[in-house]
Amino acid sequence: MGLQQTLKALSDPIRREILNMLKSGRMSAGEICEHFPVTGASISRHLSVLKDADLVRDTREGQFIYYQINTSVLEETMLWIADLKGDNDND
C-alpha cells in the first residue's frame, strides 16, 4: 500500500468511474459491471486493483459481493499533492 499503489489505481478511467459510482453507496460487483462495456472478468480485476490499494472494501453477502469506497487512503495523496503545490496550507 501507499502513494504508489493509490496513484496507480487512480490512473485508470474505469477505476475512477467505479469509485465515483461508489460515492452514492455500495454496489455489488454485478451492478458495477452493468455500467461498463467490458466483461465482468475485466471489472473484477479492476476491483482487485482498487482493493489492493485499499480504495475499496468488499463484503460477501450470500451470492453477492458488495463493494464500498474507502477514502481514508486518499489523505496521503492529498497531502503529497498539497506539499507539491507549496504546502502553504491556503490556495
Add this chain to the structure above:
Amino acid sequence: MGLQQTLKALSDPIRREILNMLKSGRMSAGEICEHFPVTGASISRHLSVLKDADLVRDTREGQFIYYQINTSVLEETMLWIADLKGDNDND
C-alpha cells in the same frame, strides 16, 4: 490535458521524484538526470510526459534546457479527490 494525463504522469515514481526535486527550484535536464540510475534518454522521456501533462515547463538557455514545476494543473486533481472524499470542504 486533464485529469487523466495528470494522474498518469503522477503514477510513476521517477516522475514524482522529479517534481519533488523541482519544488526547490528549476533544474537543467542534466542535473535532473544525475539523481537517477537510468539513462538521460529515459529521463528525457519522463520529462516529456510531465511536460505533456503541463506539470512542468521548459526553457532553453543556451545549451541547457531548464525545467520548472507548474502546479496549477494539480488544482483539478485536488478537487476531484476532495469530491471523492465527500466534498465536505472540511476534513
Add this chain to the structure above:
DNA sequence: TTAACATTTAACCTAAATGTTAAATATATT
C-alpha cells in the same frame, strides 16, 4: 447432489510503458 447464478482466477493476446543504445538536433567554442 445437482443446477443456477455471481464472481474470481487462469491462460492468453495485444497494446502501452519504460528502459537501452545509437543517431539526430541545438548551442557554444575554438
Add this chain to the structure above:
DNA sequence: AATATATTTAACATTTAGGTTAAATGTTAA
C-alpha cells in the same frame, strides 16, 4: 567549419496493463 557539450528522438527489447474467453470457486435453492 569543426568539435564538444546538452538534450532529444528513433529504433528496438522487455515488462506491465488491460481486454477476452474459459475454467474454477462460492453460494443458494431445488
